[in-house]
Amino acid sequence: MPDTTREQEYPARYYASYDVKAPQPTSVTGWYDTWSLSSVAQVPPASEMIAMTEEEWNDQTNFRLPCGRGVQDGKIIDYQAPPAPVPLKDQAQSTLAFIQSQAPMIVAMGESFGEQTKAYIKALNAIIDGSDTTITELPAKPEKLTD
Numbered sequence: 001m002p003d004t005t006r007e008q009e010y011p012a013r014y015y016a017s018y019d020v021k022a023p024q025p026t027s028v029t030g031w032y033d034t035w036s037l038s039s040v041a042q043v044p045p046a047s048e049m050i051a052m053t054e055e056e057w058n059d060q061t062n063f064r065l066p067c068g069r070g071v072q073d074g075k076i077i078d079y080q081a082p083p084a085p086v087p088l089k090d091q092a093q094s095t096l097a098f099i100q101s102q103a104p105m106i107v108a109m110g111e112s113f114g115e116q117t118k119a120y121i122k123a124l125n126a127i128i129d130g131s132d133t134t135i136t137e138l139p140a141k142p143e144k145l146t147d
Contacts, residue, residue, distance in 0.1 A: 006040065010040070011051075014033055015049040016076055088136070096121065
């Protein structure tokens with residue numbers, strides 16, 4: 001016997017959930033066949049999801065995918081989440097490691113770091129050790145590491 005209460009709560013039967021508070025486009029966070037679930041206690045309300053047809057639900061090759069789908073303006077779209085931002089301290093550490101890797105070759109060639117590079121290294125160290133908390137992006141890298 002059909003659960004008419006469930007069918008009233010979820011009239012479309014098939015739904016995609018997403019974070020309704022996130023800026024769009026945003027990723028699909030779940031796929032629900034609400035009529036076949038034993039409980040909908042953990043399912044968002046239908047008004048906070050995107051309803052889909054049975055044909056869309058059954059299309060697991062092009063439509064209902066485990067990843068790569070998002071929501072924008074009430075529609076399911078192809079979606080690639082943006083990369084997570086790299087913290088400034090991590091950027092500074094990576095850049096400093098690169099500069100350090102160049103030091104042996106610079107010394108072997110009888111050269112030394114230029115004044116701009118020395119200032120750049122000091123700025124990177126200040127970001128890394130937390131003594132400069134005002135900067136929001138890495139300073140410009142010198143064109144040349146040597147004089």
